[in-house]
Amino acid sequence: MGDMMAKKFQLPLQTFNLILGFMVWVILSSLLSYIKQDIPIPADRLALVTAIPVVLGSILRIPFGYYANVIGSRLVFMISFILLLFPVYYISEANSLSDLIIGGIFLGIGGAVFSVGVTSIPKYFPKEKHGLVNGIYGLGNAGTAISTFAAPVLADRYGWSTTIKLYLILLLVFVVINFFLGDRKEKRMKTPLMKEIKAVYKNEKLWLFSMFYFITFGLFVALTVFLPNFLVTNFELTRVDAGIRTAGFIVLCTLMRPVGGWLGDKFKPNYLLMIVFAGLTLSSILLAFSPSIRLYTVGCLSIALCAGIGNGVIFKLVPQYFSKQAGTVNGIVSMMGGLGGFFPPLILSAIHSITGQYSIGFMALSQVALASLILVLWMHYTDKLKVSDEVFRSTGQGILVTDAAGVIKSINPAFTVLTGLTEKEALNQKPSILKSGKQSRAFYDEMWNNIRTSGQWQGEIWNRRKNGEEYLQLLTINTVRDESGDVVRYVGSFSDITPHN
Numbered sequence: 018m019g020d021m022m023a024k025k026f027q028l029p030l031q032t033f034n035l036i037l038g039f040m041v042w043v044i045l046s047s048l049l050s051y052i053k054q055d056i057p058i059p060a061d062r063l064a065l066v067t068a069i070p071v072v073l074g075s076i077l078r079i080p081f082g083y084y085a086n087v088i089g090s091r092l093v094f095m096i097s098f099i100l101l102l103f104p105v106y107y108i109s110e111a112n113s114l115s116d117l118i119i120g121g122i123f124l125g126i127g128g129a130v131f132s133v134g135v136t137s138i139p140k141y142f143p144k145e146k147h148g149l150v151n152g153i154y155g156l157g158n159a160g161t162a163i164s165t166f167a168a169p170v171l172a173d174r175y176g177w178s179t180t181i182k183l184y185l186i187l188l189l190v191f192v193v194i195n196f197f198l199g200d201r202k203e204k205r206m207k208t209p210l211m212k213e214i215k216a217v218y219k220n221e222k223l224w225l226f227s228m229f230y231f232i233t234f235g236l237f238v239a240l241t242v243f244l245p246n247f248l249v250t251n252f253e254l255t256r257v258d259a260g261i262r263t264a265g266f267i268v269l270c271t272l273m274r275p276v277g278g279w280l281g282d283k284f285k286p287n288y289l290l291m292i293v294f295a296g297l298t299l300s301s302i303l304l305a306f307s308p309s310i311r312l313y314t315v316g317c318l319s320i321a322l323c324a325g326i327g328n329g330v331i332f333k334l335v336p337q338y339f340s341k342q343a344g345t346v347n348g349i350v351s352m353m354g355g356l357g358g359f360f361p362p363l364i365l366s367a368i369h370s371i372t373g374q375y376s377i378g379f380m381a382l383s384q385v386a387l388a389s390l391i392l393v394l395w396m397h398y399t400d401k402l403k404v405s406d407e408v409f410r411s412t413g414q415g416i417l418v419t420d421a422a423g424v425i426k427s428i429n430p431a432f433t434v435l436t437g438l439t440e441k442e443a444l445n446q447k448p449s450i451l452k453s454g455k456q457s458r459a460f461y462d463e464m465w466n467n468i469r470t471s472g473q474w475q476g477e478i479w480n481r482r483k484n485g486e487e488y489l490q491l492l493t494i495n496t497v498r499d500e501s502g503d504v505v506r507y508v509g510s511f512s513d514i515t516p517h518n
Contacts, residue, residue: 024141026198027090028150031134034094035157037191040164041101041184042070042127044108045117046242047168050249050256051177058114064366066114067242069121074128075355082132082348083213086206090137091199097130098188098195105188109181131157132351136344139336140204145282148333152278155271155328161241162267169260206344213345222338223346225396226331227353229290232297232389233327235357236320236382237270243365244317247375252310262314270321270328277329286337287397289330294390296323301383305376328354414510415490421504423447435490435513437483448509453487455479464494468507472496477514488515 045052046067052058058066085093104123111117134154139147171180217223244266248259280289300319303312331350339346365378409416415432419425428443436443436451443450456478467474475493482488490511497506 024200027141027200028138028153030195030198031090031094031138032154032157034191034195035131035134035154036160036163037187038097038127038130039157039160040127041105041160041188042074042124043161043164043241044105044124044168044181044184045070045121046245047164047260048172048177048180049246051169051172052111052117055177056111056113056117058117061366061370062114063246064243066117066121067246069118070124070128071238071242071355073122073125075125075352077125077129078132078352078355079345079348081129082136082344082346082351085133085136086344089200089203089205090133091195091201091203093133094130094199095192095195097126097133098192101126101188102185105181105184109178109185128355131355132344132348135332135335135347135351137203139343144336147336148278148281148286148329149275150278151332152275152281152329155274155278155332158237158271158274158328159268161238162264162271165241165245165260165267166264169256173257208342213342217339217342217346217349220338222334222396223349225392226334226338226346226350228392229294229327229389230331230350230354231357232386233293233324233331233357234351234354235361236297236324237267237328238355238357239361239365240317240320241267243361252313266317266321269318270325273322273325274329277326278333279329280326281330281333286330286334287393287400290327290393291390291397293323293327293330294386294393297327297386298383298390301379301386305379305383307374307376414512416508416510417443417448419448419507419509421506423507426506435482435488435511436480442483451480453479453481455487468494468496472498488513490514 049058049063049067053063081093081097101124104120104126108117108120108124111120134157135151138150138154142150168177168180171183241263244263245256245259248254248262249256254262277289296319300316300323303316303319308316332347335346335350336343361378361382364381365375368378369375409429412429413431415435416427416429417425417432418427425443425446425448428438428440432443433439438450464474464476473493473495475491477489478492479487479489491514492509492511494507494509496504497508499505
């Protein structure tokens, strides 16, 4: 009974763990406008301070995802929260830019815990629900919204240093909660990390998913850390107003994540990703024209909508393609998403310092989103070709494909089994190499006359194997034409129907 209760608690428990991790992860960006009143920070270093936590938070996702399989999510979460006590306290006592950077690096542990849940949670649910449950777990992104909204309110009343110390209490509470409610008997896998990496690093799907998540989650993180300061300086909003608007962006993006996972369970994920990247392309173009605050809000919320759905869809795809190495692949993909949040704020800041505007940066973003749309289209059609190739190679019927002149250009493994001829022996030959001599010339004339007039023929025919044995086959020949109606190839499929006494 205790084990059953522990399993039922895992989705809500790990989701709240992620909320806390992300709350801690964005402490600096949430309170930067308050901190810089006490600690001098050069304008060109502001983006660096907010981006620093993203680095370790991204890189650690690979080992965190792996060790979630090795020692279980309960221990990984507990150890993470204990380790976070030190940088949180250190930052609360910071009095220099160096203190903020050093402490900020280790705040990354809060962002790294993301890969723990996406590895652990699917163990408790059937495959057809993986998109939805990973999407629900992804609601933990709301932790960034909670900090972005609540931290400035608390800092107004108690000061930024005391506000940060309050996070220490939350961390200790969650260490205790995980100790008692975490699943001690979670299913574990102990394949060496390098062996798992070697098994997946040549798979192009890994790097495509990484790029897609680099953009969708990267946009979420980037705008989360970029918007509070940008809205204050560019549109002259109050700090609290900017925090509320940023929180709205975060909430919408976060709520769309389980929607994206649920849609991924119901519809073809590739089609959904096409819509996502088309939407991101158009939204980024809108932001590139530096519109009014109203249109800027529309562009940002459109990005939140598309990025949130994309985040959910991608983590529906990962366990679908990498069931045995889900922990490591989740770590690599989510690491790339985290790094996607590191670079845009720095690039936007650098472009602004050179040109005085952000338009070029957003236009570049639109081009990256457009490139991703093209890659999704490519992935979709290569998947279809792969399925066709698998059917071609796995079917029990012998298949040969000829060009318009009747020269064999392709055969499947069943062709070799049925005829004894290898691919090397059959290619660039004519099907007449199989003739037994039992059919008359008139038989073949009638057969080809039917093929020319109706485009196909089916019937019984005696042929000869490589070893000279004659056998009766049921043969179907179909004509393939191009758009102009010209014959481009013939496809023959056959099976052995020789009567046996």
